Amino acid sequence: MYSDRINALPPYLFAAIDEARDELIAKGVDVIDLGVGDPDLPTHPHIVEAMREAVCDPKTHQYPSYAGMPEFRKAAADWCRKYKGIELDPATEVLSLIGSKEAVAHIPLAFVNPGDVVLYTEPGYPVYKIGTMFAGGEPYPLPLTAENNFLPDLDSIPADILKKAKLFFFNYPNNPTAATADMKFFEKVVEFCKKHDIIAVHDNAYCQMTYEGYEAPSFLAAEGAMDIGMELYSHSKTYNMTGWRLGFAVGNKALIKGLGKVKSNVDSGVFDAIQIAGIAALCSSQAGVEETNKIYEERRNTLIEGLTAMGLEVKPPKATFYIWAPVPEGFTSMSFAKLLLEEAGIVATPGVGFGETGEGYIRFALTKPVGRIKEAVERMKKLQL
Numbered sequence: 001m002y003s004d005r006i007n008a009l010p011p012y013l014f015a016a017i018d019e020a021r022d023e024l025i026a027k028g029v030d031v032i033d034l035g036v037g038d039p040d041l042p043t044h045p046h047i048v049e050a051m052r053e054a055v056c057d058p059k060t061h062q063y064p065s066y067a068g069m070p071e072f073r074k075a076a077a078d079w080c081r082k083y084k085g086i087e088l089d090p091a092t093e094v095l096s097l098i099g100s101k102e103a104v105a106h107i108p109l110a111f112v113n114p115g116d117v118v119l120y121t122e123p124g125y126p127v128y129k130i131g132t133m134f135a136g137g138e139p140y141p142l143p144l145t146a147e148n149n150f151l152p153d154l155d156s157i158p159a160d161i162l163k164k165a166k167l168f169f170f171n172y173p174n175n176p177t178a179a180t181a182d183m184k185f186f187e188k189v190v191e192f193c194k195k196h197d198i199i200a201v202h203d204n205a206y207c208q209m210t211y212e213g214y215e216a217p218s219f220l221a222a223e224g225a226m227d228i229g230m231e232l233y234s235h236s237k238t239y240n241m242t243g244w245r246l247g248f249a250v251g252n253k254a255l256i257k258g259l260g261k262v263k264s265n266v267d268s269g270v271f272d273a274i275q276i277a278g279i280a281a282l283c284s285s286q287a288g289v290e291e292t293n294k295i296y297e298e299r300r301n302t303l304i305e306g307l308t309a310m311g312l313e314v315k316p317p318k319a320t321f322y323i324w325a326p327v328p329e330g331f332t333s334m335s336f337a338k339l340l341l342e343e344a345g346i347v348a349t350p351g352v353g354f355g356e357t358g359e360g361y362i363r364f365a366l367t368k369p370v371g372r373i374k375e376a377v378e379r380m381k382k383l384q385l
């Protein structure tokens with residue numbers, strides 16, 4: 001019944017954990033879910049208010065423009081100038097998105113032919129691989145290891161792969177490892193992509209979720225990046241707006257145009273009222289973002305203290321709301337996730353769910369109040385490891 005592309009999808013590794021979690025909840029167990037990367041805090045009130053007003057205006061009720069309202073694209077360009085130091089032409093170098101996920105899925109359709117290779121970092125957001133498969137491309141994972149600070153080793157890619165490589169997806173601050181990248185790495189990516197004629201796509205979904213003064217750079221700020229690259233931004237994590245489905249792509253004019261061509265044949269843009277709320281998010285005070293980051297920082301410190309007390313070595317990440325922890329000796333990522341769930345009522349995501357190179361790790365999302373995280377730590381301390 002299903003197409004070959006659906007039948008080729010990798011098995012959903014989280015299904016067993018999801019099922020076990022639902023069974024425990026049904027039995028009345030007090031489960032602490034640190035599994036999914038979905039902010040528990042509400043969208044900032046001034047953004048909700050902008051939406052409330054906009055949705056009452058009948059002018060927002062018709063089809064939106066494919067590329068996004070000019071005001072939204074201008075707000076995105078202004079935001080990028082102010083917070084990321086990059087100059088963009090809102091008319092040609094910015095495109096509205098229904099969240100960054102759809103862009104990740106649609107980009108290969110715009111640029112990849114069957115047989116072309118798409119490089120992506122692994123462990124990683126699963127859609128890089130699946131979007132590539134949907135377009136008939138060949139996904140080629142670049143492993144992220146602790147020894148290399150969770151950055152890919154671009155020099156290790158075989159020549160025959162490089163010859164076929166068309167696109168490279170990378171993401172810093174990174175999900176799931178919480179690693180960050182500096183301008184030196186981005187400059188190296190520009191050089192690499194230019195040399196091998198590869199399109200660079202930087203997924204910057206977590207760039208504003210940062211701690212202790214760290215500022216996550218834009219890939220496009222690297223010299224020459226605009227010649228070969230694009231970057232994806234999302235309102236989801238920055239403004240607690242995962243449910244609204246809003247983001248924007250920026251970068252090289254021809255690349256933005258290519259993505260726009262796919263999108264205009266698949267979707268009909270973002271509801272104008274959501275874009276108006278999105279403008280409010282981008283253009284007004286960012287105090288809410290700072291407050292949210294303080295909350296995540298306290299949660300981060302609480303969980304790290306607990307994991308350290310258990311003998312699991314984790315450095316506090318500078319960004320993202322994930323903790324990527326090695327599992328204790330004698331466990332796989334799946335068996336440790338199972339133990340956490342069954343013996344402590346804690347949901348965490350086994351690293352192998354992000355690709356084979358995620359084996360040996362588990363990801364905690366800091367998406368519960370600090371009191372619940374303290375409770376999770378107390379429960380973990382009682383585990384027989």
Ligand SMILES: Cc1ncc(COP(=O)(O)O)c(C=O)c1O
Nearest residue numbers: 099100101125175205234236247
């Ligand atoms: C690395 C990364 N990219 C993209 C997304 C998609 O975000 P959205 O579609 O909500 O913008 C996520 C969501 O978790 C993510 O972790």
